[in-house]
Amino acid sequence: MSHENDVVIVSATRTPFGRYGGALKDFDYYDLGAIPIREALSRVRIGTDTVGEVFWGVGDTSPCKDPFTPVAARQSLIKAGLPHETSSISFDMACVSAMHAVKLAAMTIALGEIDAAIAGGATSFSQEPLIVRRLRFTGYRLGDVKMEDPLQGLGYEDFNPVAVDADNVSAEYGIGRQEQDEWALRSHINYGNAWNAGKFKDEILPLKIPQPKGDSKLLEIDEQYRPDSSLEKLSKLNTIYDTRSITAGNAPGMNDGAAAILLMKRNRAKDFELKPLATVVAQVSLAISASRIAEAPGHSIQRVLKKAQLNIDDIAVMEINEAFACVPLVSTKLIAGDDKKRLQRIRDKTNINGSAIAIGHPNTASGARIIMNLMYELRRRGGGYALGAICGGLGQADATIIKVD
Numbered sequence: 001m002s003h004e005n006d007v008v009i010v011s012a013t014r015t016p017f018g019r020y021g022g023a024l025k026d027f028d029y030y031d032l033g034a035i036p037i038r039e040a041l042s043r044v045r046i047g048t049d050t051v052g053e054v055f056w057g058v059g060d061t062s063p064c065k066d067p068f069t070p071v072a073a074r075q076s077l078i079k080a081g082l083p084h085e086t087s088s089i090s091f092d093m094a095c096v097s098a099m100h101a102v103k104l105a106a107m108t109i110a111l112g113e114i115d116a117a118i119a120g121g122a123t124s125f126s127q128e129p130l131i132v133r134r135l136r137f138t139g140y141r142l143g144d145v146k147m148e149d150p151l152q153g154l155g156y157e158d159f160n161p162v163a164v165d166a167d168n169v170s171a172e173y174g175i176g177r178q179e180q181d182e183w184a185l186r187s188h189i190n191y192g193n194a195w196n197a198g199k200f201k202d203e204i205l206p207l208k209i210p211q212p213k214g215d216s217k218l219l220e221i222d223e224q225y226r227p228d229s230s231l232e233k234l235s236k237l238n239t240i241y242d243t244r245s246i247t248a249g250n251a252p253g254m255n256d257g258a259a260a261i262l263l264m265k266r267n268r269a270k271d272f273e274l275k276p277l278a279t280v281v282a283q284v285s286l287a288i289s290a291s292r293i294a295e296a297p298g299h300s301i302q303r304v305l306k307k308a309q310l311n312i313d314d315i316a317v318m319e320i321n322e323a324f325a326c327v328p329l330v331s332t333k334l335i336a337g338d339d340k341k342r343l344q345r346i347r348d349k350t351n352i353n354g355s356a357i358a359i360g361h362p363n364t365a366s367g368a369r370i371i372m373n374l375m376y377e378l379r380r381r382g383g384g385y386a387l388g389a390i391c392g393g394l395g396q397a398d399a400t401i402i403k404v405d
Helices: 029-044 072-079 097-110 162-172 177-196 231-235 266-271 293-308 326-336 340-348 366-381
Strands: 007-014 053-057 087-091 116-124 207-209 217-219 256-265 278-287 315-320 384-392 396-404
Touching (some): 007 029, 053 097, 087 097, 097 116, 097 256, 097 384, 177 326, 278 293, 315 326, 366 384
Antiparallel strands (some): 116 256, 384 396
């Protein structure tokens, strides 16, 4: 039963997600973030002064033109045309960030601090600079200077590469290379089917991409998608970091993109004569052992279902972000236990429109993308519950349940 104090989503959109060095490579980071913020408000034709606060996932500030304390959320909201008086927070929870932004927004609205908020995030791997460390006080006059590439060996210096941890956990669960390649192919197939059915038109804002010569080109599809993907091609790829099963094909790319969701208290949406697109039912955040990242979404799903007093069978559709193919495979197996029929039922309704392997993973935008894709899918189905979960570096995870009446 709906209540006037429910937190609801009234608008949600995102950019297409670009490949590393692809169509979005020259977009200024702040401008990239401003695009979905501006569009989310434009779609509902309400004043920019309606937004009480912007919650924005920013996993890496080095792509910003002001890498030292860039306040990326504030700069993007100003570029989007929101008043300078709009407060904001830019924060980092790795890949969990944009889903947690929705959680922070919903919590703040529920507390009565504000009536409306924008939540989401942006990532630009393509704008990542090279880094020179320890040069300032070393008095270089002659000799070579070493530059670091932060994208080489993505992970954390004091821990295993996340791919190694994910590989170790998947091996424990008996999930091998072929099963992961099959899931990766499934992601591309499901995305292609969803794209051909027009499912992504609700969420993706097509962008005009300036060209060196001639007219701009329209980008309206996620560049990571590979329609020619096959098991044969996937099987030929080398594994990374000496893992048993992780490859560039069964993991997402390093992508560029931004996503934004406009949330309100239900009675405030009514004041604007806006029809809620979905209700935020329950959200959780957790952290487990830093080396168990592939399990983290499974644990968050169990916890959010308990919080909402729902069963996995109550959920119509679900997405577990494909940080690696093994993450949804491990997490669904954790939820199902030893019940193979239950496992198949869960997987049949998971990532039905593809996920990060096909869509791309601009990591601090992905959590908001998951929520909006599930929301629009529920609306096409005529309602129900959906659940999204996403892991983040070193064993973090968030999960969200939404409902469409």
